[in-house]
Amino acid sequence: MNDNARGPGEPAMKAAATAWFEELRDRICAAFEVLEDELAGAFKDRPAGRFSRQTWRRDGGGGGTMAVMKGRVFEKVGVNVSEVWGVFDETFRAEIPGAAGDGRFWASGISLVAHMRSPLVPAVHMNTRHIATGDKAWFGGGADLNPPYPDESDTTDFHAAFKAACDAHACADYDRFKAWADDYFFIKHRGMARGVGGIFYDFVAAGDDAFSFTRDVGETFVKVYPDLVRRHMDEPWDEDQRAHQLAYRGRYAEFNLVYDRGTRFGLMTGGNPEAVLMSLPPVATWP
């Protein structure tokens, strides 16, 4: 890999990936604000939410921007973009391909988690990233749907959309990436899936197809998820359903704090904890 002031990796691809993650963030924020405007169900008398942004710098190299909205459809949604570089902690190196040598890394990505007011609207996670170490560079990411009350056609449509994205790229194997999500988004200590799955991929060697596939994952997300929100956001719900949603969120928090690779990456590389933990639910219960 080439080297430059911002750590290892190929500069043109790094710049293009970072620019894409920022563009995708802008498009997602705009699409979500439209949903806030469209609400006709519970909470419609509250003002429509709007994203606010906050930038942060990382000691040791880089930083990012947190975009957060606390709205009437989206109880709490965070969309983080960050570009960071530096040297991995000694103990963390062993976990990362190509980092055993000099430990230098560069990483850029977008990470999104949405927790919804209505228990009938699925929560969602989407993340894509480009990472380079001393002798490897790759793309990774994924998206998974987390409905407190799974809806069969939502699940079908979500999976079909990501299948289409995978099928268009030689570097992507839908069956493998879907199985990887089922395996990854699993709360081992409870022996249960965190949601209804999606796709997960990592260590896809950097190159034009890997980047193009990563862009398609983002495009797919911004197309399919708002439709699922629209299907359910005006449906009435009751306090029992809300209580179920809050306990479901407790298990989501368990997953993120115990197992999530991105959370662990962020906490172990000195990321901004507010940004890293933006994924945690606004309210959760362990009743």
Next chain:
Amino acid sequence: MNDNARGPGEPAMKAAATAWFEELRDRICAAFEVLEDELAGAFKDRPAGRFSRQTWRRDGGGGGTMAVMKGRVFEKVGVNVSEVWGVFDETFRAEIPGAAGDGRFWASGISLVAHMRSPLVPAVHMNTRHIATGDKAWFGGGADLNPPYPDESDTTDFHAAFKAACDAHACADYDRFKAWADDYFFIKHRGMARGVGGIFYDFVAAGDDAFSFTRDVGETFVKVYPDLVRRHMDEPWDEDQRAHQLAYRGRYAEFNLVYDRGTRFGLMTGGNPEAVLMSLPPVATWP
């Protein structure tokens, strides 16, 4: 160490330790139910809480009893006693003294976390345990106070009580155990303490003094903590203070899921997840 059907360790001490953990549990439950009866502040019109118990068996050896109370002073308090034995998972062995060889272990302990309704009453954690592996046996434990609003005399009295317990035993070094608590009960990714500390000890070689000290830690807890609850439980509080308490609990949940040794031990040895995660707050926020 001797060996028997229940795994490594010295049978008489193991039996005595387990009997003590159960006796301590009974005394704590009784003392906490008295507090439920005494309440004269907010929620006094609700019925006084009572513990209910549930036993569980562990695949691979042993089991435990969860005692849980959801009351009007104690929003959620869990007191678990368990005695488990088996063989450590290959990947977990390296973390445990004396387990690198055959990986067999036996462990018995009491573990308590109390989350209080009033934001002015400190939450608390107390845990003591006796563990034996193929060639080592030891006692460990600790207690720490977690007040959303720290009160100087509460903190002073809590620390003084555990200092007295340590000072009475040759195996216990208060300064070291207090510093260990400050180091252990620290939320690294946030760079902040989880509470106001207490004591933490581990790997204190099994023997009469180590067991006697461990009993004193329990005796100290059951003497000092109810007094702190009594000081504050009838004081009025408002919604802003409650909101602060719920966010404080969010950080407590982060600590337990990311760093807590007992939680990790439980999840990695196939403990009952409901018992292991009993420490999580009934409601927490990440606002």
